């Protein structure tokens with residue numbers, strides 16, 4: 001399949017999705033065991049047929065945001081869906097898996113929208129297309145096989161929310177959504193890391209012991225097991241936020257998990273931040289952004305300097321930002337949001353400031369050209 005056909009197909013998915021009315025959503029959900037339990041003005045709560053074969057056991061933990069049309073399962077799946085991926089999840093759960101094209105065809109058929117793609121040509125999965133696009137830029141995109149951990153591992157850590165994070169301004173609701181836990185023995189906040197499919201790909205910790213310098217690192221438990229993972233392959237928050245990023249075609253790139261959680265507290269389902277697990281944008285992460293049709297990226301690294309100007313900390317900060325900006329530039333508009341207003345906040349992420357200051361920093365973000 002040619003790249004242009006693939007691009008056309010991606011647009012077609014969006015067109016079909018945009019054509020769906022709430023009545024259509026209701027029909028498609030109910031037809032596929034997603035029973036709507038109750039409706040509020042901005043969201044529906046739906047039975048989690050995404051991970052319960054028998055829907056009698058399902059609780060209404062699947063949320064449908066009426067504005068963004070994004071589904072979020074915040075229990076077992078821990079990820080977001082659009083209507084196609086949500087239907088696909090149910091079909092594979094009940095043992096009759098369908099390809100995404102088959103699900104698209106099913107929705108088109110219901111809506112009476114002609115489907116004029118030649119399925120045979122579409123059949124190969126789209127990985128190869130991304131390779132083609134990215135080879136223009138880099139030939140070194142290495143695809144590693146995913147390793148997923150058993151989610152039950154998390155149950156050994158109590159659901160305790162550290163006062164530092166609550167005082168910092170992350171809500172309990174957000175900590176619950178992201179399944180944040182605590183490791184009392186080591187005074188560490190436990191941060192599960194999921195991929196877009198909601199698989200637990202790793203677990204990180206935030207040290208709360210002031211005497212330890214390294215803030216974030218992989219979780220290591222007493223028997224020596226370490227839950228590390230290739231952080232180059234994933235964004236923190238992609239399980240929930242990539243669907244919204246796709247809708248907005250915009251992404252905010254931050255360094256740490258804490259910033260993603262603070263952004264979620266401020267913006268709720270409109271959160272479009274993704275955490276880099278550091279300050280490096282790998283080829284795989286870039287590929288994910290291109291795949292999500294992002295056309296605007298705002299780089300929001302920590303402002304690791306005290307003064308803007310010709311000094312080592314500022315020059316280093318600039319170097320880190322430019323490295324990411326240059327990588328994104330061929331594919332999208334790039335902006336940089338940082339402490340360019342002289343606020344007091346050494347090493348602050350834009351989300352470490354007050355909401356008012358954040359809004360001002362966002363307004364004065366700089367276009368990278």
Ligand SMILES: [Zn+2]
Nearest residue numbers: 050051073077
């Ligand atoms: Zn689910």
